Amino acid sequence: MEQPPVTTIWSHVCSVLQTNLSPSAYNTWIVSNPLTDFRLIGDDRAIGVITSPTAFHSTNIEKNFYAQIKEVLDQITGRNSELQFRVGVITTPSTSVEIRHTPLATPSTLLQRESTVQRIQSFASPNVTEGETASAEYHSIDPRPDAPLSPAITSLQERLRIMAQKPQPVQETRSSTHSIKQATTGDLFSPATIQTMSVDRARSQAQRAGLRLDYTFDTFAVSTTNEMAHAAAMAVSTQPGTAYNPLFIYGGVGVGKTHLMHAVGNNILKNNPEAKLLYCTGEDFTNEIVNAIQTKRAMFFKEKFRTVDILLIDDVQFIAGKNTVQEEFFHTFNTVTKRFGQVILTSDRPPQEIALLEDRIRSRFEAGLMVDIQQPSFELRTAIVLIKASSYLFTIPMNLAQIIASKVDSARKIEGLMKSIKSEVELKHREISLELIEDVLKIDNDTKAPRRIRVKPYDLIKTVADYYHIKQIAIRGKQRVKAIVRARHVAMYLMKEELQLPYMEIGRWFSNRDHTSAMHALKKIHADLTEDDDLRKEVNEIRDMLMKISR
Numbered sequence: 001m002e003q004p005p006v007t008t009i010w011s012h013v014c015s016v017l018q019t020n021l022s023p024s025a026y027n028t029w030i031v032s033n034p035l036t037d038f039r040l041i042g043d044d045r046a047i048g049v050i051t052s053p054t055a056f057h058s059t060n061i062e063k064n065f066y067a068q069i070k071e072v073l074d075q076i077t078g079r080n081s082e083l084q085f086r087v088g089v090i091t092t093p094s095t096s097v098e099i100r101h102t103p104l105a106t107p108s109t110l111l112q113r114e115s116t117v118q119r120i121q122s123f124a125s126p127n128v129t130e131g132e133t134a135s136a137e138y139h140s141i142d143p144r145p146d147a148p149l150s151p152a153i154t155s156l157q158e159r160l161r162i163m164a165q166k167p168q169p170v171q172e173t174r175s176s177t178h179s180i181k182q183a184t185t186g187d188l189f190s191p192a193t194i195q196t197m198s199v200d201r202a203r204s205q206a207q208r209a210g211l212r213l214d215y216t217f218d219t220f221a222v223s224t225t226n227e228m229a230h231a232a233a234m235a236v237s238t239q240p241g242t243a244y245n246p247l248f249i250y251g252g253v254g255v256g257k258t259h260l261m262h263a264v265g266n267n268i269l270k271n272n273p274e275a276k277l278l279y280c281t282g283e284d285f286t287n288e289i290v291n292a293i294q295t296k297r298a299m300f301f302k303e304k305f306r307t308v309d310i311l312l313i314d315d316v317q318f319i320a321g322k323n324t325v326q327e328e329f330f331h332t333f334n335t336v337t338k339r340f341g342q343v344i345l346t347s348d349r350p351p352q353e354i355a356l357l358e359d360r361i362r363s364r365f366e367a368g369l370m371v372d373i374q375q376p377s378f379e380l381r382t383a384i385v386l387i388k389a390s391s392y393l394f395t396i397p398m399n400l401a402q403i404i405a406s407k408v409d410s411a412r413k414i415e416g417l418m419k420s421i422k423s424e425v426e427l428k429h430r431e432i433s434l435e436l437i438e439d440v441l442k443i444d445n446d447t448k449a450p451r452r453i454r455v456k457p458y459d460l461i462k463t464v465a466d467y468y469h470i471k472q473i474a475i476r477g478k479q480r481v482k483a484i485v486r487a488r489h490v491a492m493y494l495m496k497e498e499l500q501l502p503y504m505e506i507g508r509w510f511s512n513r514d515h516t517s518a519m520h521a522l523k524k525i526h527a528d529l530t531e532d533d534d535l536r537k538e539v540n541e542i543r544d545m546l547m548k549i550s551r
Helices: 005-020 023-030 054-078 107-123 130-141 154-161 177-185 191-209 227-238 255-269 284-296 297-307 323-338 359-367 377-390 398-407 412-425 434-447 456-470 474-475 481-497 502-508 515-529 533-549
Strands: 036-039 045-052 080-087 248-250 278-282 311-312 342-347 369-373
Touching: 005 023, 005 054, 023 054, 023 191, 036 412, 045 054, 054 323, 080 311, 107 154, 191 255, 191 278, 227 369, 248 255, 248 284, 248 533, 255 278, 255 398, 278 284, 284 297, 284 311, 284 323, 284 434, 297 359, 323 359, 359 515, 377 398, 377 412, 398 434, 412 434, 456 474, 456 481, 456 502, 456 533, 474 481, 481 502, 481 515, 481 533, 502 515, 515 533
Parallel strands: 045 080, 248 342, 248 369, 278 311, 311 342
Antiparallel strands: 036 045
């Protein structure tokens, strides 16, 4: 009896997947999980059913190979295919033909492939009438005698006939893998097509992993404030697991830590689409553990996190102070690194400054490469404006880019402003001008929710002292050491700006100083903030700390 067309379709899919997957992945997840049913829906959709011997196989093939199988199936059938996954016996109804695809290049394999090509040609032979051909496919895909015949089936069969029409002859020597691939795939997929499919697969894998496709090294502006982090990230993306492991990137809000982490992930998948990559935040990691405990699925959690090739965790400081989470993270970290998997972490501060972080975890962070990203300089912010504008397909003059850079202090805010400018240009058809920039900046400032910090003066002084690693008594005292004076002035500045305290009261908190001392401090910090990027970073980070303890 003629082999059913669903087997023919799956044979083509396997031929392509075998060229793109590692032998172990292909043998484990593709050969033993075949396509057992394929139904056409309307003129442009189709549903394929992948049947697996166990639920474990079904879950893993759906999680890790859905995109690859769908892409090849779409290419072969010319339709938007949807995959469904089932557990059961791997046979087709009415024919009992077991679906198999031999992965190894043995002589028997070659003969089987040659006969498969002949069967495809025989199946699509012009001597078969259109009605007979449609009937053959109809009964093989849907064996029910009363099932309706879809007119679109004929077009699919015609597509298979054309695809099988020009197979490359199998060489008698059959000694090279290249000739084997030519014999099985023919002219279906040229090198350019396979390359395109590889790029698409990498993008699909990145999306499934939660990476932003626009966060790449090409869109990351580099200057002296981040060049070390950029160089380290580039090295890790080309040699994951060997260059620097773990890579720990830290810095303030909106400096580009997440962008750089996503760029590493995108570059790794670009070079190796089959790499198993997992991205999550520290909060997501915590929630996954809580959910695993509640649902009694600890093994599923371990399988998910401990078998990856690349583990990316953003804002890892979130796990601090959570004993169970840190315990699980410790074992996950050890397992991944022992398998030569790459671990990349980001945080808003270096490991030694993360309170309530276990020493054994801190020591592992410090054993890798720790690099910081500082607040972007004026020049870097200008470059970011130009790069973001280009990514949104419009240009902005240098003088206007510099105006934006002088008003905005983080890359994240710049990205938001670029989106606002794009919407003004596209939706309101406005020209990019100084007036437009000023309007967007004004709207951004007007729509910001007022940040009300409600803390006691004592808590503010304690926060500033902790940030600068200076004792509170020193800040409140009369020493004139440069580092202490800087911290004291910042505390006075924040008391006035955030707590709205009178100058007289501010002075009393610092050894009963005169109100003119507080006025001098406020004036000096105001002036330094316009020129000192480090001071601006310090003040913003202290504000964030105060917001977290605000009542």
